[in-house]
Amino acid sequence: MACLVGCLLSGVPSARAQQANLDALVEGEMPSLLSTYKSLHAAPELSHHEQKTSAFVAGELRALGYNVTEHVGNYAGHPEWSGYGVVGVLNNGQGPTVYVRTELDALPVEEMTGLPYASKVRTKDDAGREVGVMHACGHDIHITSLLGTAKVLAEMKGQWHGTLVMLAQPAEEAISGAKAMLDDGLYTRFPKPDFVIALHDTPALEAGKVGITPGYAMASSTSVEVTLRGIGGHGSDPQVAEDPILEAAEFVLAIQTIVSREDSPFDPAVVTVGSIHGGTRPNIIPDEVRLQLTIRTYKEEVRQHILEALKRMAQGIAAAHGIPPSLSPIVTADESDHSPALYNDPQLTARLAQVFRTALGTDNVVDLPPVMASEDFCRFALEDRQIPICQFSLGAVDPAKLRESRRTGVPLPGLHSSLWAPVPEPTLRTGVKSMTSAVLDLMK
Numbered sequence: 001m002a003c004l005v006g007c008l009l010s011g012v013p014s015a016r017a018q019q020a021n022l023d024a025l026v027e028g029e030m031p032s033l034l035s036t037y038k039s040l041h042a043a044p045e046l047s048h049h050e051q052k053t054s055a056f057v058a059g060e061l062r063a064l065g066y067n068v069t070e071h072v073g074n075y076a077g078h079p080e081w082s083g084y085g086v087v088g089v090l091n092n093g094q095g096p097t098v099y100v101r102t103e104l105d106a107l108p109v110e111e112m113t114g115l116p117y118a119s120k121v122r123t124k125d126d127a128g129r130e131v132g133v134m135h136a137c138g139h140d141i142h143i144t145s146l147l148g149t150a151k152v153l154a155e156m157k158g159q160w161h162g163t164l165v166m167l168a169q170p171a172e173e174a175i176s177g178a179k180a181m182l183d184d185g186l187y188t189r190f191p192k193p194d195f196v197i198a199l200h201d202t203p204a205l206e207a208g209k210v211g212i213t214p215g216y217a218m219a220s221s222t223s224v225e226v227t228l229r230g231i232g233g234h235g236s237d238p239q240v241a242e243d244p245i246l247e248a249a250e251f252v253l254a255i256q257t258i259v260s261r262e263d264s265p266f267d268p269a270v271v272t273v274g275s276i277h278g279g280t281r282p283n284i285i286p287d288e289v290r291l292q293l294t295i296r297t298y299k300e301e302v303r304q305h306i307l308e309a310l311k312r313m314a315q316g317i318a319a320a321h322g323i324p325p326s327l328s329p330i331v332t333a334d335e336s337d338h339s340p341a342l343y344n345d346p347q348l349t350a351r352l353a354q355v356f357r358t359a360l361g362t363d364n365v366v367d368l369p370p371v372m373a374s375e376d377f378c379r380f381a382l383e384d385r386q387i388p389i390c391q392f393s394l395g396a397v398d399p400a401k402l403r404e405s406r407r408t409g410v411p412l413p414g415l416h417s418s419l420w421a422p423v424p425e426p427t428l429r430t431g432v433k434s435m436t437s438a439v440l441d442l443m444k
Ligand SMILES: [Zn+2]
Pocket: 137, 173, 415, 416
């Protein structure tokens, strides 16, 4: 009673009253959020084709009073792709500008979960192949959490000040959507953010918990294509040929020493050859072998070193085989398929962790180690980490199943699996509660 009187006199609700109010509002939204989630899950769309999903998000934000702009995003060099980015702005007086981001896209995966709301969508991908489509990364969880957050914050306008921007980004899986939105003037057409925050579901945590990773949280990703050229000939006559298959075999082994012998053990890095193609028949020495690699690092200088080392090793191996300079190897990094490392601003991350402990309980906030997977969320920080950003993890797995998996050592289906099935409750409740609390604190 004392608090109530004090609060009424001051006009400012106590932290406890605000939390109770928030919990009640989120609870009231749960039935509608569950139904939104299931509809989104059943209707996934591939990267660069998020037409209906973006229109739905835009319509929902508009109905909540946000000033909505659609079709934000410009894919340089790809006129066949439309930018389906959505920006919803809610002005609420003087104060910081906070962006909350979700992704919109799904994956070319045929869903095998057997859930009643499982996706049965099939379509043609950009290469013309018939594929199943599934929200196998949980971006439908993120969209629903963003819409729930947008609703609750619209109702709690008396308790925050500033400019709130709901950002729905297309083509995260193709790591091209964030760049497309920034290239289309995201930070000039709309207010530049003081903070950008996002969440991502994870199979590593029980539903009801969130995970935080200060500093480097996800690696940079670079795709590299290598063509090793030789001199083809008859398989029975190797002495008059230069065998690129042998070159490739040496190259694949040699490049593993870049990480193990050239990089500092304190700078994590991965070099993976994901594809290798050469030759057509047992008795023909081919003219060339093509390899596709992915490189993961946290530091840019480590990435640059690996790219240089790949060229040096390819050239050195070709020279050792006596390949003429006119046929020296071609090593190309595809900068359009590159994502920088995700660096969670340590100060912002620590602040959010404290907010989550209050909103969810200390036991439900867990420190998670960084991973070598990649995301394009990092782009919203701009070069040289100009804007503090933080992506936190949202537990999405049935606690009993996770306990059993830890006991037996049998892994559960992870992200991008055809069996990935986040439990909608309490995952969505925690998603909305954590994101809303984060914004309220940043804009109090
Ligand atoms: Zn993904």
